[in-house]
Amino acid sequence: MKAKITAFSAFTAAVLLTVSARAQQGLVKMTPVNFSQVQINDAFWSPRINTVTTVTIPVCINQTEVITPRIRNFEKVARKQGEKHEGIYYDDSDVYKALEAIAYSLKNHPDPKLEAKADEWIDKIAAAQLPDGYLNTYYTLSGIDKRWTDMEKHEDYNAGHLIEAAVAYYNTTGKRKLLDVAMRVADNIDATFKQKDLHWVSGHEEIELALVKLYKATGKSKYLDLADWYLQQRGHGYGKGAIWTNSDMGEKYCQDDVPVKDQKQIEGHAVRAMYLYTGAADVGAAKNDPGYLTSMNHVWEDVVFRNMYITGGIGSSGSNEGFTTDFDLPNSSAYCETCASVGMVIWNERMNLLTGNAKYVDILEKSLYNGALDGLSLSGDRFFYGNPLASANNYQRSEWFGTACCPSNIARLVESLGDYIYASSANDIWVNLFVGSSTTIPLKNGKVELKQETGYPWNGQIKLTIGSSSAGKFPLHVRIPGWANNNPASGTTYRFTDKSDSTVNLSLNGKPVKYTLDNGYAVISSNWKKGDVLTLNLPMPVRMVAATDSIRANRNKVALQRGPLIYCVEQLNDAGTKQSFIIPDNVAFSTSFNKDLLNGIVTIKANVPVIKPSEDGKSVKTEQGEITAIPYYSWANRGHSQMDVWLPAKVSAVSLKASKDDN
């Protein structure tokens, strides 16, 4: 990565001041309300969660158990008949991630048959654990003497996902079997390295955040210490000899060139980076250590200001599944792995909890509704691994992947959506996402029942009703999205070209209410009582967005955004030819909700100059034509299509195609 802009100046300094002041009283500003305490009843999300439960998770189970040999590898270990490992060395993780998704699903929709399936898998996993606690089907079947010799072979990545699954399943069912397996796995790693004062760098971060979950589930601080130990291994050359240091990838590929607390730039593999920073935020929060937050604020700005797509997708290059140079954000070759957008959701959640700043939720929301959600078909059984921002009619969703990290990742995210809606501290409640739901939040002085009703993201009306409260007076923080204040998402490389008049409106029991704006939240301190209704109105005009000129691929183009949703123009055309048009500066948009289209979406239509061949093909003509934009997440659900997020607002060249097969 080339030299970076170094003057973060005032903004960064202010953040650091806040951080160090806060460190006195504990870093963490708030804790999330767990999804198990949130009942979602939402026109947009409930059907999606239902699809994941009824379609996506069964697909994951079938792929994991029947079509691919992922479960069979565990059975082979238990049989001890010298059978060979099949598949790739990280395939165990797909079993664990499917299990984690199942655990969340069981909380949302109890299902004894599904729980029996999970128990059956857990028995097989437990039977594959070696007496010393080690659990990895690849090395156990391929040569146990080789274990812990190659840092890139994902042994701790697999362990991390095992731990996440174990904690999730324990939280849902109270059953300890997998949790005990996971503890013995972690204990084995601790004994193998940390207790012997040996060094080891994880080739694919993940176990750090998992160990913090294990610490929280068990209360055992050794797991938190082990997570911190993992973070501290990086950037000291301990990975020398590891496969990535000998390849083109180098140490930057897995963020091992600089100690975590000294990192300032985003680099390398996008998913690895997201998992690393999520783990670092968790450890920093749990250990009250501001060092991780300092470095992550630098890195976060580097991601969001210079290396993020407007969809919240990250990692522009397929060759390293990660970052390249600043502002190198091509559209049709954009990699934007689904897992990296999932990573953006979890990292930005942690940053929000640590800082109390809504700008992280702005990015979380952007990645969630666009880059991540795009990874799952509306039918729930087709997936994107990469999520490009343009396609020349040749990009299609797949049933599964050889490296199958994405399907179960999007499944576990959607099933645990409830985690990201509310947060609280001793005296305060925060509303981060606008999802129809109800919850009960215990504050220091009493419980608060809260109900949210909304047509979001199709409209911006949000109604919050206090069901009951014995908490007395407390501040309720309601996020005012950056986009509602003419900021596409706080602190990004994108800007709205029109400053639509979109006054945010907040009223209490039908009357305008006084509020202060703090860290991106409207704060209403009131002696809340049963039946109080707080209404937030976020106007949703169609807005044209421009990118900074530094993003060369987007020069002279605009994107369309409405609410949190990025739109695209998808052209379904048997002839395989794309209609070409120019978006004028003064274009008028119209919107309407189409309940039968793509499971129900708001479309954006506009009349624009369309450039096309004359009837005889001997010249080119310009005429007005209608274009229809649909939410980005909903494309590629109707067969092959040409798709563009960024639309030409100014033309620098014209290219003519003589026939469909012109090349």
Next chain:
Amino acid sequence: MKAKITAFSAFTAAVLLTVSARAQQGLVKMTPVNFSQVQINDAFWSPRINTVTTVTIPVCINQTEVITPRIRNFEKVARKQGEKHEGIYYDDSDVYKALEAIAYSLKNHPDPKLEAKADEWIDKIAAAQLPDGYLNTYYTLSGIDKRWTDMEKHEDYNAGHLIEAAVAYYNTTGKRKLLDVAMRVADNIDATFKQKDLHWVSGHEEIELALVKLYKATGKSKYLDLADWYLQQRGHGYGKGAIWTNSDMGEKYCQDDVPVKDQKQIEGHAVRAMYLYTGAADVGAAKNDPGYLTSMNHVWEDVVFRNMYITGGIGSSGSNEGFTTDFDLPNSSAYCETCASVGMVIWNERMNLLTGNAKYVDILEKSLYNGALDGLSLSGDRFFYGNPLASANNYQRSEWFGTACCPSNIARLVESLGDYIYASSANDIWVNLFVGSSTTIPLKNGKVELKQETGYPWNGQIKLTIGSSSAGKFPLHVRIPGWANNNPASGTTYRFTDKSDSTVNLSLNGKPVKYTLDNGYAVISSNWKKGDVLTLNLPMPVRMVAATDSIRANRNKVALQRGPLIYCVEQLNDAGTKQSFIIPDNVAFSTSFNKDLLNGIVTIKANVPVIKPSEDGKSVKTEQGEITAIPYYSWANRGHSQMDVWLPAKVSAVSLKASKDDN
């Protein structure tokens, strides 16, 4: 390859009838006048031959000897110190092909220093021959016990090129050393397989045509028999277990699925196919065996009618370096290996000699002036391996290649150009190519001195002067190119869209002369005497060519041809944007010779509708603009460029680019 059109019908039947009638009296219609008997003095070709001598051959020598370990492998064998082979198993062949080019060059331009270099190489080659005659640095250095175990490892391909070099060097210098080496190599193969009645299929054809050359140079029929044996090995499953039968390539890849005499369709690797059919034509001619000609006429039609580019290039696919399905001729991804065009030249020469039909020279000329010549930069030190018919500004010539077959192949072709100009039989002389030159041809009744002067290919005036003749009355056959009779090249998939009035004009000593047209030649029987001047005038209007609609990539497009040259539009533009234009049906072309442009070329200019953005980029406008077309062979000599051979005549879609980096 999919099912083919089977009705060759009348045309094929007529050919077969002719062939079988001829077989009674010997198949061969004529023999070529060897290049060593032809002195070339030509404005177009002499500078090119000179560049190959002074630049290309030294580049080949430097690459072979200094930069890459090709010569060093021979030295290692001689040293017998257990050193390892470097490079690829077919690298020996590059040494031999460079040596063959040197041999031709020494004939054209005697050069004692260069001859000493050749002798030095020959000593090294001879020193690497094993006592039993086997000569192959790869197996000798990597494990001689493995020799002749893998049919794909090019052992006989290397041997074939050794033989060709040896014959060429012997013909030029009279020195026998390399010829003796080559004979022992061939004897070793004969003893290893044929004498033991063992089967062996060559994985890359080449040795068949080489063995016929060895037979002609030595008079030993065992080499002709061995060539025929090689041909007869194919198509009987003897290659089973060979690498290609176990890969995606299959037996079709090297034309091993059907016996050669039963082959009807072109398939597989293009260079392999060309070398095979050249060798088959040679064996058929030398053995008076019409069976090979029968099959080759089918295959030739399959190439020329359904699988050849307008440039004479063949093999559209890079993945098999060869043929795909009929009419699958994409432009920007066209592979069209330089060596395959060289193969088209030598195969079509053989077909012409066998049949006396000028249509084969039409194709030879097309491949020579376009597909093959394009492989060599004007400077002589840059090369194309593939020769696409369109480029989006990203295709450039290389200094050398890992697999370096093409540079020495084009070098040996250019140096031996004299081989393709004249042919004769006992009583007849044929003029095939229009190249300024002089030669003396012995006929049965006496010698004929012939001088050709021409400005071809820039104009169509050809002047043939009889220097002296003691042959009495004899028929002189002068080729009338297919394009001069509104046929782009006899029997191809392309047609001129305009039937330009281009009356061919032939006069003897200034007066119109009576002639008959036979097999594409104007035949003038005269009692030729010293000072007779035969003048041929081939008008050269610019002609628009269309492809059959079956070639989907060329639908609604035209190409420009003038004389034998295919033109292209090369757009040199720093902005990286292509000017888009439409060629109207009634477009008027102007031509002029530009002596300072690209070593002197005739350019074609036209005013056409150009479609481009308005100044503000907010709309698209059409205005008249001038385009300039240059000969295809001369593109990519001025840096990066956009290039197209096929130009839109009718537009089916318009695509807008917002910026240079739009993607």
